[in-house]
Amino acid sequence: MMARVRDSWDRRILRAEQLAATGGPSAPLLTFYGRLLRSQKDVYDTFHRRPPSGSLERDLPLVMERGSALLHEVAHHGPDRLVGEARTLLEMTNSAISNQLLTYWSAPSDRQFFPKAILQPYAQWLVDAGVTPSDRAPAQAANRCPRCAGAPQLSILETAGAASAEGSSRLLLCAMCLTQWSFRRVLCPHCGEEDERRLGYFQSPAFEHLRLDACHSCHRYLKSVDLGRLGLAVPLVDEVAGAPLDLWAREHGYEKIELNLVGL
Ligand SMILES: [Zn+2]
Ligand SMILES: [Zn+2]
Structure with missing residues (x-):
């Protein structure tokens, strides 16, 4: 079952800016993420004017039209560890960048920041437009x-x-195309563990609508965003705002299933 209408890029940007403005430990991350979301929206909007074909190899010039602006944005305003990477990429030839994107497309890795940042809006556009890659x-x-x-x-x-009755009110959000899909509540999304005693849920009073779902079998985790507790939350952005929970999880020996775009 496909779930409710996804969040728009504008809603994500607004939420990042609102959360950044409240201060707190994650404010610099959210300021950066807000800017990144703007660049991603620009990539997405390009496709309204010139729709992609669904073959990344053919669509690369189109993807990079605004994708290189995203690189410049990060080179000028990104966190230190990404600035160097952005500058290196900007010095690379187009074909070298293209190769990175094509490699990522066939075998995504959450350790590669730029291909993920650039291809997320492309993947979402294909889904929204019903174009099969x-x-x-x-x-x-x-x-x-x-x-x-x-x-x-x-x-x-x-x-x-x-x-x-089946407890199907849990959704997972795709890290690549941002689609949501139903998934059983008591089930590890990494290894498939379904023994309740081996699944742990952790919460912090600082984030009442966030929960850390950890598995004692594979030692992986992800965060849950509880829209029943905070309906105005925008999952992709609120997940980033909960950065302190990622630090806690890492200290306790859990590895995230998929790193987010701020590298946590
Ligand atoms: Zn997807
Ligand atoms: Zn597991």
Whole structure:
């Protein structure tokens, strides 16, 4: 089942700016993320004027039209560890950058910041426009996005009233194309563990609508954003705002299923 209408780029940008303005430990991350979301929206909007074909190889010039602006944005305003990487990429030839994007497209890795940042809006546009990628056919699995087989970036809990007998009111959000899909509540999205005693849920009073879902079998985790507790949350952005939870998880020996775009 495909879930409710996804968040728009504008909603994500606004939420990042609002959360950044409240200060707090994650404010610099959110300021950066807000700027990055703006660059990603520009990449996405390019496709309204000139729709891509669905073959990344053919669409690369179009993707890089605003993709190189994203690189410049990060080179000028990004966190230190990304500035160097952005400058290196800007010095590379177009074909070298193209090769990175094509490699990422066939085998995504959350350790590669720029291909993920540039291809997220491309992947979302293809889904929104109903265009099936012609040069990408990754293996399907229940814990992978039904549209593009991407890994889950986070999980979304909807209002308690929406829960069915099967407990299907949990969604996963794809890290690649940002599609949401239903997933059982008591089930590790990494290894498939379903023994309740081996699944741990952690919360901090600082983030009442966030929960850290950890698995004692594979030692992986992701965050859940509880929209029943905070309906105005924008999962992709609120997940980033919960950065202190990532630090806590790492200290306790858990590895995230998929790093987000601020590298946590
Ligand atoms: Zn996807
Ligand atoms: Zn697991």
